[in-house]
């Protein structure tokens with residue numbers, strides 16, 4: 163049975179997709195069999211892994227709506243060992259379409275129970291919201307990985323997210339754990355960045371990974387080539403940081 | 419009757435809130451009477467204007483649910499001429515709560531018809547999604563202002579947003595116009611930034627403002643002091659850019 167990690171934060175633009183793509187790639191690179199589920203109607207993870215727009219149906223929307231199995235919706239990617247269940251804009255309608263439907267919070271979990279048996283890890287890239295899609299990811303997940311941009315607004319949103327996690331743990335998924343918090347887009351020349359890192363380490367302690375992802379232009383260039391930064395520029399500071407992060411994540415996973 | 423501008427883009431972290439706060443401030447600074455409506459459950463615009471967390475009810479949620487008038491939900495801010503209708507996390511429930519309710523797309527418009535009479539401009543800060551809250555903003559708006567980060571994923575999302583705007587224009591608000599597209603977080607040392615600016619100017623032409631907002635650390639420091647950058651550091655590159663943007667926006671508005 164795979165371990166399922168949700169990559170979530172309702173604050174926009176903090177590096178969820180970038181972390182999902184590159185962590186999944188780094189884990190596959192060390193021999194893990196990984197499925198990345200794009201659960202964001204924007205479909206950025208699908209684009210960042212080079213999947214053509216016309217090859218995305220069936221995808222995660224059809225899985226959540228019960229119209230396709232995980233196997234139907236899964237594609238190999240350019241990364242050996244990494245498969246992707248893509249997203250389309252149709253996902254944006256799921257929240258309203260599932261109102262009143264039984265077990266609407268468990269749709270993804272129910273699909274993964276049979277559908278993801280062959281993988282070591284399932285990573286879920288969440289949209290910037292705390293709606294039904296993110297709730298489905300948190301209900302399906304064993305643990306949550308939180309990318310946190312080194313900015314003031316991102317710090318403000320952390321308690322909102324942790325409250326939601328506690329609510330999901332209380333009502334739907336009692337074993338949901340916090341895998342960790344990864345600080346992203348760190349700029350060492352910027353006092354605010356340093357202050358946010360210090361604040362987060364103070365308040366969240368050991369939950370925060372040692373690895374900090376620096377702001378690195380190669381990371382933001384990679385998606386336009388449909389590649390993870392680990393493939394676009396393996397020697398870059400950004401690629402190395404995600405490899406360090408993967409080894410920290412796997413070390414924490416090893417304790418289960 | 420005020421002119422209503424929606425500040426929207428479903429891509430997260432592109433500078434919607436930063437543009438809403440600083441554009442509203444710059445417009446108030448030149449004598450316009452402005453109401454900023456925070457329609458994002460994160461409440462970043464409310465924080466960025468220094469409104470205490472325990473003073474945010476009634477707010478935009480109560481307005482959208484019909485439990486309060488705009489006047490009930492409005493507070494003065496530290497900026498003369500700028501008022502704010504704050505947001506709370508309760509907004510996150512509105513989409514599901516309004517399923518099946520008549521005129522659910524028009525709730526904000528209906529509230530503004532009587533409630534915003536005394537203002538010259540109403541600006542609406544939208545959440546990073548194309549759900550009912552953003553639809554309400556687009557239905558209530560005369561025009562849309564799109565902050566677009568100089569990054570690949572942000573560029574990819576633009577056609578998604580423009581499709582939604584066309585749908586809203588077709589079904590709910592036939593006079594909805596595009597006020598303009600403002601490029602944000604521009605880094606002149608970065609090829610990708612330059613490429614995105616060139617691409618957007620090629621495809622969107624005169625819709626794109628001449629003013630480009632540079633990446634500027636003073637902009638990201640200001641919210642932690644509860645102030646717009648125009649007040650936090652008037653001499654900064656960021657503050658000057660938002661003042662230029664305001665004069666461009668007002669020039670375009672002058673043609674109505």
Ligand SMILES: Nc1ncnc2c1ncn2[C@@H]1O[C@H](COP(=O)(O)OP(=O)(O)OP(=O)(O)O)[C@@H](O)[C@H]1O
Nearest residue numbers: 174175176177178179180290376377378382430569
């Ligand atoms: N460490 C980094 N250095 C430089 N750019 C980065 C870094 N991480 C992410 N980016 C860029 O910043 C932007 C935001 O990142 P990303 O899209 O991964 O965030 P997100 O949280 O998934 O956004 P959304 O909330 O819209 O889903 C993207 O254009 C991405 O390429």
Ligand SMILES: Nc1ncnc2c1ncn2[C@@H]1O[C@H](COP(=O)(O)OP(=O)(O)OP(=O)(O)O)[C@@H](O)[C@H]1O
Nearest residue numbers: 174313430431432433434435436546632633634638
């Ligand atoms: N020009 C700029 N220079 C430097 N930092 C900026 C700039 N504009 C915005 N920021 C910072 O970038 C982050 C994202 O901006 P902001 O929160 O305004 O985006 P948003 O689109 O409103 O995000 P969301 O999608 O979560 O609502 C914030 O921390 C903000 O302070």
Ligand SMILES: [Mg+2]
Nearest residue numbers: 178179202206
């Ligand atoms: Mg994303």
Ligand SMILES: [Mg+2]
Nearest residue numbers: 434435458462
């Ligand atoms: Mg915002």
